[in-house]
Amino acid sequence: MTQKLGLLSLRQRLIVSALLCVIMPSLITYMVSTYVTKDTLEQRAVKQSQDILRLLELNISNYFEDLLYVSNYIQFDDKMNGILKESRLYNKENGLSPAKVNAIQHINITKNLEGITNLFTPSYITILMQNDFSYTNYPTYEFDPINFYNEEWFRKIKSLDSYETFWLGTHPTYIQSQKQKNPYLISIASALKLSGKTYAYTIISITEKEISNLFKQFGSNNEQKLMLINSDGMILSNQNEEEIMKKFDYIEFIGTNQESYTIIEILNKDYLLVSRPLSYADWKLVSLVPYKKTVGKINTIAQTTIVLQTILLSLFLFILIYLMNRLTKPIATLSNVTKEVEKGNIHIRSGIGGNGDIELLGASFDQMLDKIEFMIKQIKIEENGKRKAELEMLQAQVNPHFLFNILNSIRLRITMNGDKESAKIIQSLSTLLRMTITRNNEFVSLHEEISVVEHYVKLMIFRQQQHIKVNQKIASNVLMVDVPRFFLQPIIENSIIHGFSQRGGEITISASFVGDYLVIRVIDNGKGMSKERLKQLRNHFITAKKGENTDKVASLTGIGISNVYQRLKLIYGEEFHMDIASEESVGSETSFYIPRNKGV
Template identity: 40%
Template sequence: MKIDRYSLRTKLVIAALMCFMIPLIVNYFLTTYVTKDIVLQKAVSSTRDTLILVDSNVSGIVEQMLSLSNIILMNNEINKHVKMSKEQFARGNNSDQQLDYMRLISNLDDLFAQNSDMYITVLGINGFAYTNYSFSDFNPNFFHGKIEFKELDKLAAFSTAWIGLQDNYYGNFEAKQKSPKVLTIARTMKNSSGHSLGYVIVSVNESKIQRQLNSYSEQKIMLMDESGTILSQSQSESINIGQQFRYNDYAINENTLVYNNEKYIYVSEPVAGTKWSLLSLVPYSSAVGPNNQILVTSFIMQFLFFTGFCILLMILISAITNPITQLGKFVAKVNMGQLNIRSGIRGQHEVGQLGKSIDQMLDRIEMMIEQITLEQTQKRKAELEMLQAQINPHFMFNLLNSIRLSILIRGDEENAKLIGSLSSLLRMTINRDNEWISLRDEIETIQHYIRLMNFRHANQVQLIEKIVVGSDHVLVPRFMLQPIIENAIIHGFHQYGGQIEIESYTVKVEEESRLLIKIHDNGVGMTPERLQELITKLENEKGDAAPNKSGFSGIGVTNVYQRLKLIYGEKFLMRINSEVDVGTTITLQLPQVNRDVE
């Protein structure tokens, strides 16, 4: 799992944060979800209460309109005049009849004088007409082109036709500017036999209705007829008066709708005694906003409290786990090979005891490593000294050079080269001054060795070099490659001819330069089982390299691996790939060592 990569301190902090934050977040969302419907119902209830208050005010205006029309319908004098035939009304030129008519008009004017926002029109079929406004402002006979009186004739006595929204035809220009629309109702005056005698038309300025709707600025309230046409509204931002608004088409549930990408809470209430209704739209955000603000504020306070608590907890966890963290870093450095450092962690607690024990163990390990290193160094020097003690080096070199020159003078260049190779190889073997040589010198030693082996076994082993410029000056241990080449000739070619290819180049591994050397032969190769056996032997080899008892052939691949592992440690890598009848490839990866080579 990925969490295994984190330290113990980090795991404790993450666990503490999860234990506090998860319940906090779950509580917030759970509370929001549970209270959402409750908040919505409270908002709907509040909106409905407001709408009922508005309804009572609008109903008062409508009742006033009906009351004024009832006064006219129940007035005996008006009924007497409209019941006259057209001929009688037209001949009504005697003084008594004119006096009655003038008295009626005066009484009606006095009666309706207090209703300046309402326009009352009485039209008799016989030609009788009365208005509480000037005929010069609007001729009531024009209603015949604006109201379907035939439809009014179909109404029962005392029934009301809810005409609805109309342009304001009354008053002067200033009055029309203040209220460009009026709301109109109409009623029919009938005789006992049900025939229409006349019509009562009552209109009210839409602005009067709007003033009632504007009393609640936090809501958008509309007065609508049965077809959904807006007769009046408190605000006119996106929907105009006279426009149809079928709010049910935008509803997403019982009390919410979405219009123009904004969510609203809506409540509808019918206006008592009419075919009109009131619709209230409240932005959802403003309706539930206060409750959400309370929840957010509560969440923030809890979050701040838990944050302070977590900071205190992290400080305590840091203090408690600090020795463990230090010990973990210390062990990581030791694992990377820094055996000369010590933790210095002390105390009566378990970590202090563990730190002290590790320091003591490292002291013993370091002493053992120094002892083993000293023994190995002495052992290698003893082996070289024993080899050098077999013959006198200077005598041997001088003698071989003399023989080579003698043969060369006689024209035998091939044997002269053989003597030269043997001299160089022996010089490299017994030279005790420096155990490190350049890769170029090591490859020249291989060239001499292969030349001598070709002469000895009468075969033709070809050496191909692919040395990248720059890698040939890297220092390597002496005779590092010779045992591998010998192994290829003896076991890969069975002492017959073949081809050996040496490739070298430098690479970057973890920001450090490394030397890669690949030795490939086209010999018989190894079976997978034999290859696995060799790899297992290399991985499990614990003993020292076997002593050199038979010249160059006594040190094999295992000895090379153990020797380089001892020199370079964990930074040395060896990979072996082999395939039957194809050949074997050995790849060595060494830390790059550059020194001045004389």
């Protein structure tokens, strides 16, 4: 395939590439949307149903909380408990008929419940008391509450603890006048006990339509079925009234105590089943919606997007091919120029002019060739200069050694003639010269460094004709310690030139281990300096930049005091420190504190 593309012209390859760039993304997008995004579309559908169930749970919970509030109020309100417990005191000896006693109780309970019945949802409240007393907020000709004692479920209420609530669920309404309009009620019941003995029962109900109306309100479409079922799979509420109190046949596909979803088949049609548990009575909300209708709706949107994308990309393809026909000519010219350059002809130019991108590219290409040609000439010049520099470097390496050998020969000739003083001066100069030209090793022993200082002082005495004495107080265990080369010479030079000022003097060099440091001190008895000058000098050598020779008088090695400080700071790090002390007419002292754990 690659070989076949190589036989095509540039224009043909660009057209083929454009077709591939347009068609391949469309095909890949379609395949991904069909196969890979299937789970994503399903998850979206599930999330949509879960969101509906969450909203339903919030609204249904409000109704159930109202039921529980009324039940708890009757059970735990002190005044209400007092009224209910009074029913035990009425008997035939009171002289009141049961009807009058019941009427009094009804009035008292009605007044006490008046504040909450106007605020909360419950439609029907029944309180069964001892001695056949009862309270209802509905006419007893609609239903005699004594009949509750005959209900099969009533036996379960008798066995309840004081704080338990029995969720009766959905059952046919007991209000005769509401059987057509509201055929079902949802009820809870509880037993009121004192010292383990029951003194009253409460049955509180709402109409089932309160819940089914929510299902109709939140249903996303007419085909979505929303229902409330209990743990046995009985449908407690549904948009379709005919389904209420029937068995839900797919209860086994519903999770126990958490949100769940699955795909089930009903009458050869796939449905998306999503469930969510309620916080009350082990009941669950269930959503049942046709799978293809839910997922297919989202999938159709994705496919429509792909079709539009394909149409637009095809249009862009035609525009691209048209532009390629105009662009390929200068590109071909550039290609020919590139081939010529590859053969070694760097004098050729494309000559493409204009303000377009390709034209600007051609101009840039020509400029690049101009720069390459210029750089080749520069490289030739630099190579010639480099060869000359290497030759000069070789000569520079030969000349110092030649000079060093000549000095030794002169020293021997002078010694043989009996001028020993001049021979010693030449020997010091020769030794110092050897140390300056031999820089293969940055470190020397302290003994060698002090020897360099001694030779340097001899030369300075000869040069300036002044008496300078050097005292050494060097501990024997530090003589062979490696120290940086030429770090003492600038300090000695500074003492002779600035401290003694053409007069003689005495310099003392001491070195010893003090704790974790090698401490080296250079003390002179020169003229010293004022406090202001001392402060200025300290700030100067600490803040001087690396490599910046700011000393007014250059030393033998080209290294000033500040450079000595910066050099030792780089070698030994922050643990190294240097101090200068001075007093006018007394002298100066320079101290080096070199850490032992850094190569010492």
